Amino acid sequence: MNNKTTHRSPDQRSTMDLAAAVERFVAQGGVIDVIKEGNVSPPRSTPAPANTPDDAQERNSKVHLLKDLVAKGAGMSALQYSLRMNRKEIKQLAFEHGVKIAFSRPISEIKREALQDPMEIDDLVAGHAMHYSSLGYTAVEIARLLDLTVRQVWDIGKAYRFEFQQREDDDTP
Incomplete structure (x- = not known):
């Protein structure tokens, strides 16, 4: 069974690819040094880039x-x-350069204020929160109106046993 193939042999293909690659390299300005047989080329050391200004x-x-x-x-x-x-x-x-990077920092004052006990907020503020809640305001809006954190507003609701409105389309943080 003799099957003839139209493909070139691998040796011919690699030789032609190598020749084409060399031609492209030279065309792009590359230089090829020819070394006589038996001689060993000295290893080229790439100059280290000097620290420029x-x-x-x-x-x-x-x-x-x-x-x-x-x-x-x-x-x-x-x-x-x-x-x-x-x-x-x-x-x-x-x-x-003697710079000390702090990998852990104490809790900031803003977060300390958020950790306050909800019972420290007087009944007047809680009454306003309940009133705004009955009008349909969300916890985020109430916090903004009463100058409280959202956590404080939720804790007021938990302490006084009332719930806040929630909107699905509310994009406020």
Whole structure:
């Protein structure tokens, strides 16, 4: 059984592909060094990119930005996003320039206010909350009107045993 194929042999195809690749490389400005048989070419060392003034200026701007962000209390994720560096590079940069990154911070005062006991809110405010609730206001709207947090409004409702209206289309935070 003799089956003739119209495909070229793999050796011919790779030789032609290699020749085409070499022609493209030379056409794009590439240079091919010819080495005589038996000689070994010395390994080429790629010159290390020298620190140019642009690199030094960019590094200084990153150090300045790092100091500013750390002073504002930015976390590691924010630093990674702003500096476009990985964690290891950021830690190294901070260590080199004496910057201390705070990985855990105390609870802010805003959150402390939200942890107040709902019974500390007087009956007058609770009465206003019940009145607004009976008018159909949501907990978010009541919190905004009475200058309270949403958690405080929900706790008032729980303590005084009344419910708030909920809207499905409510886009307010």
